[in-house]
Structures are given as C-alpha cells and as structure tokens.
Amino acid sequence: MKKILLYYPPNYRSVVIETICTVLIEEGHEVIILALSDRGPIHSELEKKGIKINNYTISRKPSWKFFLKQSRNLKRICKREKIDFVWSHLQEAILPSLLALPFLNAKVIAFRHHAESEFYAELGNKFELRRNKKEQMIDKVINRFAKKIIIPSSGVWRSMEKYEHCNMKKVKLIPYIYDFSKYQKPEDEKVKALRQQYPCNLMLIMVSRMVATKQHLPVFEVVNKMIKEGLSIKMLVMDDGPLKPQLEQYVLENNLEDKIIFTGFRQDFVNYMAASDLLIHPSLTEASNNVVKEMGLLQKAVAVCKSVGDFDDYIKEGENGYFLDPENLERSIEQVIREAYTNPERLKMVGAALKDSVLKYFSDTPENRKPYLELLQ
Numbered sequence: 001m002k003k004i005l006l007y008y009p010p011n012y013r014s015v016v017i018e019t020i021c022t023v024l025i026e027e028g029h030e031v032i033i034l035a036l037s038d039r040g041p042i043h044s045e046l047e048k049k050g051i052k053i054n055n056y057t058i059s060r061k062p063s064w065k066f067f068l069k070q071s072r073n074l075k076r077i078c079k080r081e082k083i084d085f086v087w088s089h090l091q092e093a094i095l096p097s098l099l100a101l102p103f104l105n106a107k108v109i110a111f112r113h114h115a116e117s118e119f120y121a122e123l124g125n126k127f128e129l130r131r132n133k134k135e136q137m138i139d140k141v142i143n144r145f146a147k148k149i150i151i152p153s154s155g156v157w158r159s160m161e162k163y164e165h166c167n168m169k170k171v172k173l174i175p176y177i178y179d180f181s182k183y184q185k186p187e188d189e190k191v192k193a194l195r196q197q198y199p200c201n202l203m204l205i206m207v208s209r210m211v212a213t214k215q216h217l218p219v220f221e222v223v224n225k226m227i228k229e230g231l232s233i234k235m236l237v238m239d240d241g242p243l244k245p246q247l248e249q250y251v252l253e254n255n256l257e258d259k260i261i262f263t264g265f266r267q268d269f270v271n272y273m274a275a276s277d278l279l280i281h282p283s284l285t286e287a288s289n290n291v292v293k294e295m296g297l298l299q300k301a302v303a304v305c306k307s308v309g310d311f312d313d314y315i316k317e318g319e320n321g322y323f324l325d326p327e328n329l330e331r332s333i334e335q336v337i338r339e340a341y342t343n344p345e346r347l348k349m350v351g352a353a354l355k356d357s358v359l360k361y362f363s364d365t366p367e368n369r370k371p372y373l374e375l376l377q
Helices: 017-024 043-047 064-081 093-105 118-125 133-145 153-161 188-196 214-230 244-253 268-277 288-297 326-342 344-362 366-375
Strands: 004-006 028-034 052-053 085-089 105-112 149-151 171-172 200-208 233-239 260-264 278-281 302-307 322-324
Touching: 004 017, 004 064, 004 093, 004 322, 017 043, 017 366, 028 043, 043 052, 064 093, 085 093, 085 326, 085 366, 093 105, 118 153, 133 288, 149 153, 153 171, 188 268, 200 322, 200 326, 214 233, 214 244, 214 326, 233 268, 244 260, 278 288, 278 326, 288 302, 288 344, 302 326, 302 344, 322 326, 326 344, 326 366
Parallel strands: 004 028, 004 085, 028 052, 085 105, 105 149, 149 171, 200 233, 200 278, 233 260, 278 302, 302 322
Antiparallel strands: none
C-alpha cells in the first residue's frame, strides 16, 4: 500500500480527479487530498470514499510568499502523514511541491492540464493575445525542476517539446480516465420538447466560452450563408463569455434570432446536447476537451480543429468525427455542415463510432488504469 497526497487546488467537482482517487483506493492505496480552497462539492464527494481532506486556505495571490507558505504546509503534512507520493495538479500546486522537494521523502509527480505555448507562438499575433508572463515563467520552472510530468494529450506534448524546449524524457502522456456513470443522462421528454421547439432538418450546437480562441463568429457566418440559401438549419449556442454582446449583435443584424439560439449557461446542458445533431467546435487551444467526449457518449457527431488537444489521439476523419482546417476554417466548416445535412444517416454512424472510441480510450478500465498505477512503482 502507498500513501498518496493528491494536491488539487479547486473545490468544484471533477470526474477525472474523482475517478483517479477511486482507482487508487480500489487498488488498496490510501489517498489524502490537500486543497488550496475552502471546502467545496468535490471534498464532500471524496469524503464519502473515506478520503481525508486538508484545506489550507490563505490569500490566493500568485507571489513567492504565497508559494513558500504552501510549500511549508506541504512539508508538514507529508512528514506527519508519512506520504509516499505527492501528485500535484495545476501550476498553483506544482510550484509549492517543487519548492518543498529537497525536504521531502515523498516522490513528487506534476500533472499538467494546459497547452497554451503552441497557440500563442503560432496564432497569438493574429488574435492580438499575449500569454501571462507569470504563468509562462512558472511553466519554465516546472519544466526545469520537475522530475516527472504527466500530460493528457499529444497537443500538450507538441506545445512543450516545440515551444518550451522541455526535456521530454521526463514527460509521460497518460490520457484522462472517467467514470462515465457520473455524467448526466438526457431526459427524453425534455429532449423531444426541444426538438419540437426548434424544428429543423439539422440542429447544430456550440458549447464553449465566448472568447476569441473558440471562433464563434466564423461559424455564425457560415450558418448565416447556408440559411440564406434555404437550408433548414438551426444552432444552439451554450455558455457565456465576453464576446457574447458582439455575437448577439451579429444575430440581430442578420435576422437570425430564431435560427441561432443563445441558451446561456444551463445545468441541464445534456438535454440540449442530446437534442442536437452535430457539435461545431473550432477551438484553437485545448488540453483535453470534455464536451467532445460527452457528445460522443450521446452518439452525436463532432467537428473539431486538427492538431488541437487530444483530438488527434482518438478521432479519425470521417470515421468517428470531422476535422476542421484552421487555415481554411469557414470553407471546412461549410463542407462538414453540407455533408451532415445531405447524409443524416451517415452522421448517426459517425456519432455511434465516436461513442465506441471515447469508451475505449477514456473509460475506467484495467487497461486505462495501468499507466496511473505504474506511477507508484
């Protein structure tokens, strides 16, 4: 048996983190959580599994004083609990772990969940965006001093190898694993009601923050063009974000209020996803996207940008999904939508194949557990 301290800053629920904890417990190990936030939903859920929760909350300012205080607290807990491994997630926990490393008997493993360097290097100027310098500096420190780094996708790998010049010998790609039984199930009557409320031949959906990198406007322009041609298309637009007023203005100016429907952020999002036929997701920066996996569980087809996040790891063009070309985005969006519109049965087959791939690649199975358990050797 090993004692693992899982260092995880947030207090909101995460199916991935909860699944990892379940795996470790079921394999006979002991898990302790160290959080940097007040008690929250994830802590209540993990306590049901017998996991001890330690909340160390101080003023959360990204300063060296903050990280040093967290580091000293981590040393105390590791010594008191006789911890064998520290699994640190996110920059806010990884940096204190590395500061404490010379004083720990425990082995520290850094879990990275972001991939921004590639985007900012290749497209930052185009979108007039610059990465936060403090975050960039912390990445450099982590890449230099962490002895083992776990990443979830080939997209993160490319970003670290090509643009951060990290020593990739200490980096290991392990896909996220999910207990998919924890995901919401659609309510058939409500799904049926949504289809009746928004009748059309093809229902599209976008589920992402309304920010520049998610590229809503090019999608709106293509949808507008095809609607003007007379195609029976509607699109649900979920979530919120700073670009929402601009997008709403575009819809008003083009008389698309009954064609492009803003739902905002909703707790029953799974019903809207189940009522749709195709997810359009031209996001340019991801580590490992959950929405695409959730659509797959519902046997719905998706269109995503190639070479982003983990999409290349499990999606095959035309078999279980569609790839969009970031260099020729509007044309590729239009091609996918026309294909979906004229071949609805094939669209269903693609969605069904995506479900098979998602379950195989990301489910909590003995095969998918193995890489996590090997980290304890």
